[in-house]
Amino acid sequence: MEALVERLEEGDIGLEESLRQFERGVELTRACQKALADAEQKVNKLIEKNGNVEFESFEAGTNED
Numbered sequence: 001m002e003a004l005v006e007r008l009e010e011g012d013i014g015l016e017e018s019l020r021q022f023e024r025g026v027e028l029t030r031a032c033q034k035a036l037a038d039a040e041q042k043v044n045k046l047i048e049k050n051g052n053v054e055f056e057s058f059e060a061g062t063n064e065d
Contacts, residue, residue, distance in 0.1 A: 001028050 004025045008018055 001025060
């Protein structure tokens with residue numbers, strides 16, 4: 001995804017290739033969002049199986065060690 005953005009920002013590619021790259025970026029974003037949603041569902045199912053049904057919001061960058 002980063003490489004895609006870099007290519008678009010450089011401006012060295014034509015409009016048609018830019019559109020293809022943009023569409024690819026949208027596809028990658030959707031795939032990542034789906035993967036995250038699937039992972040969240042798996043975590044929720046694991047929590048439910050352990051009998052602990054308390055859901056907490058996960059905040060990236062926090063370390064509770």
